[in-house]
Amino acid sequence: MGNFVLLDWIRICLIAILVYLAYYDLRTFRLPDVITLPLILLGLLFNSLSNQRFISFQDAIIGAILGYTCLWLLNLLYRIVKKQDGVGMGDAKLLAALGAWLGWFALPSILLMASLTGLIGGIIWLQWNKQNHRSAFPFGPFLAIAGIIELLWPQTLQTLLLSKPV
Template identity: 70%
Template sequence: MALILVLLYLSYIDLRSFRLPDVITLPLIMVGLCFNGFSPLHFVNVEDALWGAFLGYAVLWFLNALYRFIKKQDGIGMGDAKLLAALGSWLGWNVLPSLLLIASFAGIIGGLIYLQWKQQNTRNAFPFGPFLAFAGIIELLWPQIIPHLLLGSLS
């Protein structure tokens, strides 16, 4: 529950300021690693959590470096990379592909709605953090709660 509340708070901050503060994202990475390393309730083993944090950051860093090489400007903020690293540290490396897929599809739809709402064109930036947070919440809840809610009425 605490993870979901932090993700919602980060989404709010990103929507308002286009920033994901290190003072929240970096401890979130560490708490995820500690949770999976020391808690009996862990989501993944500590090795998967370490790889999730590393790959979560590295994937978005690499995509941004490639975009910067081609377009001579940043395409994604490193706060988003730290948020993905945090989600990787909590949920493990194996959820990163589906997490990015969910966030990307939600980002396309939500980004178009956001830009229309703000009366901007598609060349304007919009915050990606809320979509990463949304995908993280889906990935967190899917195995435990969502199937029970969907299939619970069938039994």
């Protein structure tokens, strides 16, 4: 019972941090290193030292590396084509943190959910703020929402997409 309660508190704290990061990114267009970098480290430590870890330490390391590298490469390609940044590195660090906590196998779901909600949310954001399609909008909130969904209901997207209709 005690370990179950501890995992619940860890999930609650992680959700609170993700909600705060989403709010902060909406207000400032920044994801502060003072939060994202310790979040990566805490995810790695939790999954390496805890008996109640979410994933193996190896999956956490791979998740952190792939999470960061994926958005870093996407930004590099965008910079080559458009001569400007397309994704902030705070977003890459947030995805690395989600990879450290939830593992590399959660990253495709997180990215797909964040991209779909970001597409819809981005259109609403740009309309609300009366900006054109070339204007920037924060992607961190969508990563945070997708991370929370994956934390609370793991592999929901795979279940929805791959389940056989009855």
